[in-house]
Structure formats: structure tokens, C-alpha cells
Amino acid sequence: MSFEFNNGRECIELCKQHDKQIWEVMLERESFISGKEKSEIENYMMGNLQIMKSAVRKGLFEEVKSVSGLVGGDAKKLRERYESQKTLSGYRMNKAVASAMAVLEVNAAMGQIVAAPTAGSSGILPGVLLSVAEAFELSDEEAVKGLITASAIGYIITRNATVAGAEGGCQAETGAAAAMTAAAIVELMGGSPQQAFHAAAITIKNILGLVCDPIAGLVEAPCVKRNAIGAANALISADLALAGVESIIPFDEVVEAMYRVGRAMPCELRETALGGLAATPTGLEIQKRIFGDKKE
Amino acid sequence: MKNYSMFDVIGPRMIGPSSSHTAGAARLSKAARKIGGEEIKQVSFYLHGSFAKTYKGHGTDRALVAGILGMEPNDENLRYAMEIALEKGIEFEFIEADLGDVHPNTVKIIMKGISGKTTEVIGSSVGGGNIRVFKINGLDVEFTGEYPTLLVRHIDKPGAIAKISLILSEYGINIAFMRVFRQSKGKDAFMIIETDNKINEEVIDKTKALGEDFISVYLIDAL
Incomplete structure (x- = not known):
């Protein structure tokens, strides 16, 4: 049994057919294509989880600074606030958001992370999931299990669209990460595969068109x-789906729309640093400060 | 179409900030070091395109030196690679260069080993930590490092390919892709074999023992 699926619809179909959750179907698929035991695959994923945990911890508690000096320390700032006082969006939301920022700050400071699905979007999944x-x-x-559910969503997006900012803008990169995350936490909270895909679809719809302008x-x-914001988006979208709110446009069509929007973006807004912010x-001045005048 | 693994999505494990500018750069120079085949004494990196423009901010320089030291892209010491290299007395330099009509993230690596031998490798970091090496010592080649890759430098003679594939079949190693590149008939050539199975040291040793027509053998591990 190959458990191969190419899109969300087929994944949900397999879940129904075998009375399994998304993570179980994805694990069967991985075992089939890699020839590895399921336990071996889970163990490797456990290793990824541990790296994610250390990155979150490091960013929340240590002084991190990026190579250019542009970012670092904001996750810690947020943690100090939610630990000492009432916040507008609450402890859990603030913690998830701060944790997501923590990983990205560690990434920018040349620390160890797990791309999820990319380095530039590697904070959302660990931040929220943990x-x-x-x-x-x-x-x-x-x-x-949550990481495996997330990987199923990411695999479908990679296969049918893109998760690269250079190709599809930030909507593809942090959008995919947030969609993966939303589906993972819906399933962990006991939501159905359909609900998980609704959450993923809603997440991407929320940031459709977001440009990549580093x-x-x-x-x-x-x-x-x-x-x-990707972390917050994932949490809210998951809550919507768990409440029974459905995405009017099915997940697969949302992914297709996202891909089309990405292709319609001018190259200035796809990771080239020529447009947007x-x-x-100020963006240009910072660029000059870091690289001098040589960069055209 | 590539059959994506879940670890293509949740992974690779890497040192930030960029899979193409950091992890891919480290893999490129690690592959180059393997091809050099010995400890490196001096290395020059010719940086092209986006590598040339943004290498400092992305830590591409540190990643490249880390690869020369043999570090993996997820080694926590990657950010200290330049200091470690200096301590070991390894000289390195970065030169911004126009390498022609190539991928924006391309580097030419010229290494001098402890024996005095010079090796030149050109490759690109093509995204997600994936790489493509396309020139070794001026010879056109092509491999991605996505699979365990065996590089055999040999003299272009009848039977050379059969000898290598016989060894691989003895060890139950399946060849996924294989290409042969040569300068001209009967001269210096490269065989590039990408496999589905891991290649062990015994295979390398047997290949090396095939005779003087087989000049050198390198193994590049998969990501």
C-alpha cells in the first residue's frame, strides 16, 4: 500500500478510507517511499523537534544578535512583558508569537534551526506547536505527530505550488509555514482531517498576496x-476551523490561487530586495550601512 | 517529478540564516574539499552574483570556510569557522567576480592542498540547501549531491565504466544516474555516479585499486 497522495482532496480520501489521521497517512507514505521503519522516521523527526526546542529557548532567554546587527532580542522583550503583565492578546498567543520570533532571531544569528519549510519561515511551526x-x-x-501532519500540508504545497519566497513571495513562504502549523494544531486538538485542511486554507487566504521584500x-x-504574524494567523485559523468554520474555497484551489498570485508578482517583490520595504x-539606507555602496 | 520526503519539508537541520546562502554554500565547499582529496592549506573563493553582493550579511563567507574545514551545514561551530581556520593556519580570501552566465549563487573555489596540488571547483547553490557542481579543474561535470555520489577521475578507455559498475553491483548498490565527461578521446575523464544506496569505504578502496587509469575517487555524501 503506497498511501501516495498528490493534493489535499486525495489525502482526505485516504484518511477516510483507512480511518486514519493525516499524520498517520503521511507516515505510511514516508515509510513506503523511503523504505524505512516508521519508528526510525519518528525518531528522526523527534531529533528535529529537539533542535526546534533549543532554538526557541535560546531566542527567548539569551541575547541573540544577527550578523548584520539588524535584528535580535525582540522575542526576549516580548517574553519579559507576557511573563510580568496582562497582555492584549493573552499569554498563550504572546508566547507562541515570541517563540516564533525567537527561532527566526536564532536563525539570523547563525544558530541551529530546522527549515520548516524554509529557513526564513522556520519560526512559525515550532513557536506555535511547542x-x-x-x-x-x-x-x-x-x-x-503534529510535525508530521505539518509536513503533509507542506509537501502538498511544495508539490503543487511553491514554498520559496523567490518564486511565490512571502505568502508562499511564511504562508505555507502557517498553513502547515494550523493543520497540525487542529489535528492535535482532535479536529478531523477536513477541519485541518480548512484551517490550512483559511491561513493562506489571510495572507494571499504578501510580498517578499527583505x-x-x-x-x-x-x-x-x-x-x-504567521504564528498568530495559524492559531486564529485553527480556532475558526475547530469551531466548525469552513473555508469556502477548498484547500487545493487556495494553493493553486496562491501559486498564480505568486507568479503574477513582479520580480521586485520576490526576494530580490528591489521593492517593498x-x-x-530607510530600507536602502540600512542596505548601504551593511554592504557599503557597492550593491546596486 | 521528485518524490518529496517529509524531511524535505521539515528540514534540513541547518545553521541560519539562509538555506541557499549559508547551508548550500557550506555543502558546496565541503564537496570541493572532498574533490581536493586532502587537507587544504590555502583557498580562494570567487563569489558571483548574489553571493558576491550579500555574502557578508548571510554568513556565506563563514559557511564556505566551514565546508573547507569539513563541517556539516548544521555544525554549531560554523559561525566560528574563520577563526578556526586561522588557528589552523589555513589561508583564505574572498574575491568578487563575474563568472559569466551562471546561477546567481555561484562560487569558484581554488584550493591548494598540503601536497601543493591545486584543485578548482565551480558550483551553484540552487535553493533549499541543494547544490549543483558543474566544473572540476576546468572539466565540465554535473552533479547535485542529492544522492550519494561517486566521482571517478580516470583515463577515457574502453572497459572503464564496466569495471566500476561491476564493483557497485557486487555491493548491491543501485545506480540512479550516471554520466561520463571527458576532455577529449583517450584523455582525462570524469565518471559521475549517483546511487540509491550508501557507498561504503570498501567500494572506494576497490575502485582506487583498479589501476593507474583510475586517477582518483571521491565520495560526496547525500544531504
Whole structure:
């Protein structure tokens, strides 16, 4: 049994047919294509989870600074606030957002991370998943299931569209990360595969058209904050889906739309640092400060 | 179409900030070091395109030196690679260069080993930490490092390919892709074999023992 699927519809069909959750179908598929035991695959994913945990911890508690000096320390700032006072969006939301920022800050400071699905969007999944696991007292084994669910969504987006900012803008990159995350936490909270895909679809719809415009071309700003908002987006979209709210446009069509929007974006807005925030007076000044005048 | 693994999505494990500018750069120079085949004493990196423009901010320079030291892209010491290289007395330099009509993230690596031998490798970091090496010592080649890759430098003679494939079949290693590149008939050539299975040291040793027509053998591990 290959458990191969090419899109969301086929994945949901397999879940129904075998009475399995998304993570179980994805694990069967991985075992089939790699020839590896399921336990071996889960163990490797557990290793990824541990790296994610250390990155979150490092960013929340240590002084991190990026190579260019542009970002670092904001996750810690947020943690100090939510730990000491009431916040507008609450402890859990703030913690998830701060954790997502923490990973991106560690990434920018040349620390170790796990691309999820890319380095520039690597904060959203660990940030949200680990905060949710902590809040609901879920074990690491449960969190690994969440990572596998997330990988199924990411695989479908990679296969049918793109997760690269250079190709599809930030909507493709942090959008995919947030969609993966939303589906993972819906499934962990007992939601159905359909609900998980609704959450993923809603997440991408929320940021459709988001451009990739990194200042000086570096994976720093606005990437750290886009990971923050991606985390919030995933949490809200998951809550909507768990309440029974459905995406009017099915997941597969949303992914297709996202891809088409990405292709319609001018190259200035796809990771080239020639448009958007990168091309503002301040963005250009920062670029000059970091690289000097040689960069045209 | 590539059959994506879940670890293509949640992965690779890497040192930030960029899979193409950091992880891919480290893999490129690690592959180059393997091709050099010995400890490196001096290395020059000719940076092209986006590599040339943004290498400092992305830590591409540190990643390239880390690869020369043999570090993996997820080695926590990657950010200290330049200091470690200096301590070991390894000289390195970065030169911005126009390498022609190539991928924006391309580097030419010229290495001098402890034996005095010079090796030149050109490759690109093509995204997601994936690489493409396309020139070794001026000879056109092509491999991605996505699979375990065996590089055999040999003299272009009848039977050379059969000898290598016989060894691989003895060890139950399946060849996924294989290409042969040569300068001209009967001269210096490269065989590039990408496999589905891991290649062990015994295979390398047997290949090396095939005789003087087989000049050198290198193994590049998969990502």
C-alpha cells in the first residue's frame, strides 16, 4: 500500500478510507517511499523537534544578535512583558508569537534551526506547536505527530505550488509555514482531517498576496515579524476551523490561487530586495550601512 | 517529478540564516574539499552574483570556510569557522567576480592542498540547501549531491565504466544516474555516479585499486 497522495482532496480520501489521521497517512507514505521503519522516521523527526526546542529557548532567554546587527532580542522583550503583565492578546498567543520570533532571531544569528519549510519561515511551526503542546500538556511524541501532519500540508504545497519566497513571495513562504502549523494544531486538538485542511486554507487566504521584500536581501527584517504574524494567523485559523468554520474555497484551489498570485508578482517583490520595504528610504539606507555602496 | 520526503519539508537541520546562502554554500565547499582529496592549506573563493553582493550579511563567507574545514551545514561551530581556520593556519580570501552566465549563487573555489596540488571547483547553490557542481579543474561535470555520489577521475578507455559498475553491483548498490565527461578521446575523464544506496569505504578502496587509469575517487555524501 503506497498511501501516495498528490493534493489535499486525495489525502482526505485516504484518511477516510483507512480511518486514519493525516499524520498517520503521511507516515505510511514516508515509510513506503523511503523504505524505512516508521519508528526510525519518528525518531528522526523527534531529533528535529529537539533542535526546534533549543532554538526557541535560546531566542527567548539569551541575547541573540544577527550578523548584520539588524535584528535580535525582540522575542526576549516580548517574553519579559507576557511573563510580568496582562497582555492584549493573552499569554498563550504572546508566547507562541515570541517563540516564533525567537527561532527566526536564532536563525539570523547563525544558530541551529530546522527549515520548516524554509529557513526564513522556520519560526512559525515550532513557536506555535511547542506553546500549544505546553498549554495542553502534550508529550513530545504527540508534538512529533503534529510535525508530521505539518509536513503533509507542506509537501502538498511544495508539490503543487511553491514554498520559496523567490518564486511565490512571502505568502508562499511564511504562508505555507502557517498553513502547515494550523493543520497540525487542529489535528492535535482532535479536529478531523477536513477541519485541518480548512484551517490550512483559511491561513493562506489571510495572507494571499504578501510580498517578499527583505531589507538588504537578508533573512532578518521583516522576516522575524512576519513569522510573528504567521504564528498568530495559524492559531486564529485553527480556532475558526475547530469551531466548525469552513473555508469556502477548498484547500487545493487556495494553493493553486496562491501559486498564480505568486507568479503574477513582479520580480521586485520576490526576494530580490528591489521593492517593498527593501526599497524604502530607510530600507536602502540600512542596505548601504551593511554592504557599503557597492550593491546596486 | 521528485518524490518529496517529509524531511524535505521539515528540514534540513541547518545553521541560519539562509538555506541557499549559508547551508548550500557550506555543502558546496565541503564537496570541493572532498574533490581536493586532502587537507587544504590555502583557498580562494570567487563569489558571483548574489553571493558576491550579500555574502557578508548571510554568513556565506563563514559557511564556505566551514565546508573547507569539513563541517556539516548544521555544525554549531560554523559561525566560528574563520577563526578556526586561522588557528589552523589555513589561508583564505574572498574575491568578487563575474563568472559569466551562471546561477546567481555561484562560487569558484581554488584550493591548494598540503601536497601543493591545486584543485578548482565551480558550483551553484540552487535553493533549499541543494547544490549543483558543474566544473572540476576546468572539466565540465554535473552533479547535485542529492544522492550519494561517486566521482571517478580516470583515463577515457574502453572497459572503464564496466569495471566500476561491476564493483557497485557486487555491493548491491543501485545506480540512479550516471554520466561520463571527458576532455577529449583517450584523455582525462570524469565518471559521475549517483546511487540509491550508501557507498561504503570498501567500494572506494576497490575502485582506487583498479589501476593507474583510475586517477582518483571521491565520495560526496547525500544531504
